[in-house]
Amino acid sequence: MSLDVNTGNLKLVDAKDKFPWQSLRFPTNTWLPGQRLRLHTHLTSTVRASNLSTGMFFITLLQTNLGLYVNLGTPRRYQSMGIQGGKKFKFSGNRIVFHVSNNGMHYKTHGPHFLYLRLEPNGQLNVYRIAPDGEPEIFHLAEDKKYGKCIYPTNCGNYGVCSDDICSCPGDSIYFKQLNGMENGFGFSYAEITPLSCQDMKLHTCIKLDGVTYFGFVPHLNNITDVECKTACLRNCSCKAAFFQYGGNLSLGNCFLPTELYSLRRSKEMDFQYDAFIKVQMPSHKKKSPQLLLVTLPVSAFLVLFIGASCRYIRWRNKKITQVHRRENSNDESSLHVTNILRKFSLEDLRSATQNF
Numbered sequence: 001m002s003l004d005v006n007t008g009n010l011k012l013v014d015a016k017d018k019f020p021w022q023s024l025r026f027p028t029n030t031w032l033p034g035q036r037l038r039l040h041t042h043l044t045s046t047v048r049a050s051n052l053s054t055g056m057f058f059i060t061l062l063q064t065n066l067g068l069y070v071n072l073g074t075p076r077r078y079q080s081m082g083i084q085g086g087k088k089f090k091f092s093g094n095r096i097v098f099h100v101s102n103n104g105m106h107y108k109t110h111g112p113h114f115l116y117l118r119l120e121p122n123g124q125l126n127v128y129r130i131a132p133d134g135e136p137e138i139f140h141l142a143e144d145k146k147y148g149k150c151i152y153p154t155n156c157g158n159y160g161v162c163s164d165d166i167c168s169c170p171g172d173s174i175y176f177k178q179l180n181g182m183e184n185g186f187g188f189s190y191a192e193i194t195p196l197s198c199q200d201m202k203l204h205t206c207i208k209l210d211g212v213t214y215f216g217f218v219p220h221l222n223n224i225t226d227v228e229c230k231t232a233c234l235r236n237c238s239c240k241a242a243f244f245q246y247g248g249n250l251s252l253g254n255c256f257l258p259t260e261l262y263s264l265r266r267s268k269e270m271d272f273q274y275d276a277f278i279k280v281q282m283p284s285h286k287k288k289s290p291q292l293l294l295v296t297l298p299v300s301a302f303l304v305l306f307i308g309a310s311c312r313y314i315r316w317r318n319k320k321i322t323q324v325h326r327r328e329n330s331n332d333e334s335s336l337h338v339t340n341i342l343r344k345f346s347l348e349d350l351r352s353a354t355q356n357f
Contacts, residue, residue, distance in 0.1 A: 009035075029055075031107075031117040037061050038104035045119045057123040061105050068142055070123060070153050072260055076216035078123065078153050079142050091115070091127055091139045117141065123152045146268050153215050156263040157189020159278070161212060163266035170264060171207040175280040194281040198237040203284055206230050206242065206277035213267045213274035214243050219254035229255035230277040242277040 002011040002019075009032070010023040024035040027043045037043060038061065045055035056071050064084035069075040081087075083098040083105065094111030109115040114130040125142040144151035149165045156167035159176060167188045169176055176190045196204065221232060226244045232255060233242035240261040246253030267274040 029119050031119075033109045033116065034106055036104045036106045039063075041104070043119050045121050045123065048121050055121050057119060057121075059119055059125065064100055066105075068123065068125065070216075070262075076218075078215040079144065079151050081125075081142055089127070089141060091129060092137070094129060096127065096141075122154050124149075147265060150263070150265040151215070153262045155188075158262055159190040159192075159264070160188055161209065161264045161266065167263075170209060170278055171280070174283070175207065192280065194283050196237075196240070196279060196281050200281065200284065201234075201237060203282045204234055204279055205282055206234065206279055209264070209276040209278060211267050211274060212243075212264050212276040213245070213269075214241070214256065214258060214264055214276070215262075217243060217245065217256050217274075219245065220257045221255040223252055224255055226250050226253065226275060226277075229253070229257075233257050233277060233279055240279055242279075244275045244277070245272050246275075247272055 002013050003009070004011070011019045012021040014020055024032065027035065027037060027041065029044060029046050031037065031043055037059075040060060043059040045057040047053045047055045058069055058071065058075075060067050060069065062080075064082065066081040066083055067077050068079040068081070069077050084100060087098045089096045092113075094109060094113055094115055096107050096109055096115060096117075098105060098107045107117075113132075116128050116130075118126055118128060120126055124140055127139040127141050129137040129139070131137060140149070142151070143149060147162075149155050150162035155165075156162045157179070159170045160167040161170050169178070169190060175193055177193050179189045179191055221229065224232075226246070229242045229244045233239040236257065238259045239257045240259060241257075243256040243258075244253050245256070261278070264276060
């Protein structure tokens with residue numbers, strides 16, 4: 001193994017002093033000076049700084065542009081950088097100059113400090129400047145002049161609305177709760193209080209956010225109204241939101257229906273206006289889980305049978321008690337009758353009847 005300390009290239013050396021493998025030919029998340037990024041090859045982010053597995057962001061060379069993408073099943077571009085004609089970037093007395101050729105693209109650095117590029121887990125393309133004291137200084141290379149950090153799809157995590165680099169809640173607090181960074185890996189994020197369920201589509205509704213759009217807007221429907229756009233999302237269970245783009249007439253516009261939802265952003269476009277319809281699940285107080293029904297139904301049936309049996313027993317017992325009372329009353333009356341017909345005899349009569357016994 002051999003390491004070029006000037007370029008950071010790690011080389012595998014064979015017995016003939018040839019290099020069958022070089023790290024510069026296989027870019028990961030770090031792009032070093034002189035390292036060539038070939039056409040359609042990727043510079044890929046990691047999941048986190050502590051997790052070096054392949055992340056969701058990548059950069060690729062597209063002719064004379066650098067395309068920044070997020071992989072959501074199908075790649076979707078969120079930023080592009082024109083680097084044709086020896087594009088230059090300056091950072092505190094240092095310069096990075098990009099060069100494009102038929103073999104791909106590389107960059108050179110000029111200045112007193114060592115510079116290199118890294119694609120971060122959040123999709124940012126940063127320049128690291130290593131100062132003499134060893135402390136790195138970071139510059140955001142792909143940050144957008146109009147949107148700033150709001151250009152990045154996960155700057156405000158899921159559902160957060162980004163405006164001037166500040167994140168805010170997308171709507172009413174009865175639908176969303178704020179998460180901390182440890183719950184989903186983002187520094188700032190929101191989640192639905194009641195998750196969307198395809199079993200309860202009748203409980204789906206949309207909250208409207210004026211002037212809000214989403215990265216990678218690609219219309220699914222054209223020349224429709226905002227109501228038709230919202231309805232199309234409500235009828236599609238996998239749709240998470242409807243984004244409507246129009247030029248001043250709500251009766252005619254384009255509709256984008258993403259099946260995932262990361263950071264939203266306030267639109268700063270001049271040619272179009274945007275509205276967002278975020279799908280939410282209305283809470284249901286009548287809904288019972290299948291497990292609860294499995295418990296309550298047998299208990300309810302037992303209670304009904306028990307109450308029914310108890311009522312029948314009480315009626316039978318009352319009937320018996322009534323019959324006993326009637327018998328006792330009948331006997332009392334007979335005794336009174338017998339008592340009323342008895343005759344009295346004198347002592348002389350008794351001596352005569354018993355012969356003085």
